Amino acid sequence: MRRLLAVALALILATSSESALALHTVEKRSSVAALSSPGLLIMDEAELKVLTENKPDSLRIPASVLKLLTSIVAIQVLGTETRFKTSVWKMANDDEILLRGGRDPFLTTNKAISDKYGHKFLPSLISKGNSENLKKIKIFYEGFYPKDIYNLTVAMKNRKIKAKFIEVSSSQADAIGKEEVASLTSEPISKMIEHMTLWSDNLVADRLANASAKKIGNPTTSKGLTETYKDVLNEFGITTEGLKIKDGSGLSKENQVSARMIVQALMVIRKDSKFQSIYDGLPIAGKTGTLVKRFEKAPEAIGNVRAKTGWVNNSVTLAGYVKSGEREYAFAILADGITPSLKYRNRARVAMDKLLEAVVKGDH
DSSP states (O other): OHHHHHHHHHHHHHHHHHHHHHTTSHHHHHTOGGGOSOEEEEEETTTTEEEEEESTTSOBOOGGGGHHHHHHHHHHHHOSSOOOEEEEEEOSSTTEEEEEOOOOTTEESOHHHHHHHOOEETHHHHHHHTTTOOSEEEEEEESOOHHHHHHHHHHHHHTTOEEEEEEOOHHHHHHHOOEEEEEEEOOOHHHHHHHHHHHTOHHHHHHHHHHHHHHTTOOSSHHHHHHHHHHHHHHTTOOOTTOBOSOSSSOOTTOBBOHHHHHHHHHHHHHOGGGHHHHHHSOBTTTSGGGTTOOTTOGGGTTTEEEEEEEETTEEEEEEEEEETTEEEEEEEEEOOOOSSHHHHHHHHHHHHHHHHHHHHTOO
16 A cells, blocks of 8 residues: 555656646746747757747847847958057147047047957047147047047046047048057957947947948948848848848847847857857856846856847847757847836846746756
């Protein structure tokens, strides 16, 4: 009798265990209310088999996950080793200097940012050009983003230097520049991509997108950016139907992509070595970048997920790679029906973390 009871108890416990496990499967986790029916696709990279999906072709607001597409476009159009030069020149008069730029995406007037991330420090050129430390100067310039000139204006005021900024054309700069005094050369595009992906740098992303569009002769309008992205992504067989690009960073609510587009892009990144910097820059779950404080409630996923995070208003997103044993899956979760509050965004993030933990554990 005792033996029969023991067997019966074992069966009950086993059944209960299996039922509990079923509640943690990928299918269950992907359909939780906290995600509000997201655009979702998880695919086995080696076998090209879909693990789970939900409306993978529906157009969603990607938030900063868009930076994955921006990175592919920038590398393909601009190249991994491209660098940007910024220089300061002497002019005819001692109180006049010329700044010539290449619209460096990695230029800053913030010394702390320069020291921490490797951005080139623009005020250092002014110091070399204004060697006599004059307190009233004219700065002629070409090849800069308006924001850089604005920031430089503020930096000059902070240094008690009264500077008048005058924009000139490239041909005018050729005529008035007498001698190059000093220059700054940026990090290569590959390093910018790593930084942008790890820390979700919106400014760098937007500038790389604009530089890419200009390089192939497109305007930096939404239409021009969309055409640029479509042209590049189509080269790799990535579907672009319905794709809409308003900016390179993902800050705009008007951006439109699908989970399938993102997963196809992730597959391309893993297959082509020139995109290695994108993979290298992806934050690691619970360890680096924008994922350093994630997965606290999904500990088995820590170290097994590399992904780009994103959020804007009612959209919370995550896309990248998740490992389960010897397998690696590419995934995109675009949840853009979230109530726009910290409480609901965090619920969505935890739901995503637990879904990926289920993949890691093989609960599918």
